[in-house]
Amino acid sequence: MDVAGKVAVVTGSGNGIGVAIAKRLAAAGARVVVTDIEADSVERVAKEIGTVGLAADLTTEAGVKAVATLARDAYGRIDIWHSNAGIAGPPPPDSLQDDAQWNTMWQLHVMAHLYAAREVLPEMVARGDGYLLQTASSVALATQPLKADYSVTKHAALALSEWLAVRYRPYGVKISCFCPGAMLTRMLLDNGFPDDHPAIRAALTPEQVAEVVLRGLADERFLILTDPEDARALVDKGTDYDAWIGRFGQPLR
Numbered sequence: 001m002d003v004a005g006k007v008a009v010v011t012g013s014g015n016g017i018g019v020a021i022a023k024r025l026a027a028a029g030a031r032v033v034v035t036d037i038e039a040d041s042v043e044r045v046a047k048e049i050g051t052v053g054l055a056a057d058l059t060t061e062a063g064v065k066a067v068a069t070l071a072r073d074a075y076g077r078i079d080i081w082h083s084n085a086g087i088a089g090p091p092p093p094d095s096l097q098d099d100a101q102w103n104t105m106w107q108l109h110v111m112a113h114l115y116a117a118r119e120v121l122p123e124m125v126a127r128g129d130g131y132l133l134q135t136a137s138s139v140a141l142a143t144q145p146l147k148a149d150y151s152v153t154k155h156a157a158l159a160l161s162e163w164l165a166v167r168y169r170p171y172g173v174k175i176s177c178f179c180p181g182a183m184l185t186r187m188l189l190d191n192g193f194p195d196d197h198p199a200i201r202a203a204l205t206p207e208q209v210a211e212v213v214l215r216g217l218a219d220e221r222f223l224i225l226t227d228p229e230d231a232r233a234l235v236d237k238g239t240d241y242d243a244w245i246g247r248f249g250q251p252l253r
C-alpha cells in the first residue's frame, strides 16, 4: 500500500517502535493517530508529529472504539490500523502462575487486535481496501522459553492475523503480521542485559524497525520480519518437531 494520504492508527505509539513507526508514516505523508495507555506520552508524540492522539487502555473494546471515533472525527476514515501495543510481563516463575497477567496479555496481544478488526473491517470491506497490521513477535514463530504467557499470546496473535488474512484478503483488505526479533526499546532494555549481550547486539533501533515496517506495508506481505532467518523456526518445526524442541536442552533458570 502506498501510505501517502492514508489515515493510520498506531497503537502503543507513546513509546518504542510505535513512536518510530508513527513518525515514519507521517513522514511518508500519512495522517497518523497516536494512542497509548500513557497519557503524557500520547500528548508528547502527537505534538511532535502535529496530529491528534488519545490515551486509551486497549485491553478494553471501549478503548479501541474511542480511538476509532477520534480517528474518524479528525480524518473521516481509517485506512490502516496497526495493533502494536504490548507488554513483556514480569520475569519467571510467574508465567505459569499468575492468571491476572495471562488475562492482561490475552486482552492486549489478542483481543485488542480482534476489537480493532471488528471495528474497522466493515468500512474496509465496503471500500475493498484497507490495512490491518498486527505486531506479534518472532516468538510467535518459535517460542519464548522463559515466558509462557507472552509466548502463547503472541502465537495467538499470529493465528488471528493468519485467519483474518485467509478470510478478508479476498475482499481487498490487506493483512500483515509483524514478527520482529529483538529491538532497542524499553521492553528489551528493562531486562538489564549488558551491552555485549547477544540480544542487545542483534537488536535493531526503532528507526531501523520503522523502515522494515514501511517496506512491509509497501510489499503487502503477510509476514513482516526484521530477520528473514526467524522464519526458519517454522521450517524446522515442520521438518522435525522433536528435534526442534530438543534444541532447548537443559532446564532453564
Ligand SMILES: NC(=O)c1ccc[n+]([C@@H]2O[C@H](COP(=O)([O-])OP(=O)(O)OC[C@H]3O[C@@H](n4cnc5c(N)ncnc54)[C@H](O)[C@@H]3O)[C@@H](O)[C@H]2O)c1
Pocket: 011, 012, 013, 014, 015, 016, 017, 018, 035, 036, 037, 038, 041, 056, 057, 058, 059, 084, 085, 086, 087, 088, 108, 135, 136, 137, 138, 179, 180, 181, 182, 183, 184, 185, 186, 187, 188
Ligand atoms: N522490544 C522487543 O525486543 C520486541 C520484540 C518482539 C516484539 N515486540 C513487540 O513490539 C510491540 C511494541 O513493543 P516495544 O518494544 O515498542 O515496547 P514499549 O514498551 O516501548 O512500547 C509498548 C507500548 O505499549 C503501551 N501499552 C501497554 N499496555 C497498553 C494498554 N493496555 N493499552 C494501550 N497501550 C498499552 C505502552 O505504554 C508502550 O508505550 C509489542 O507488541 C511487543 O510485544 C517487542
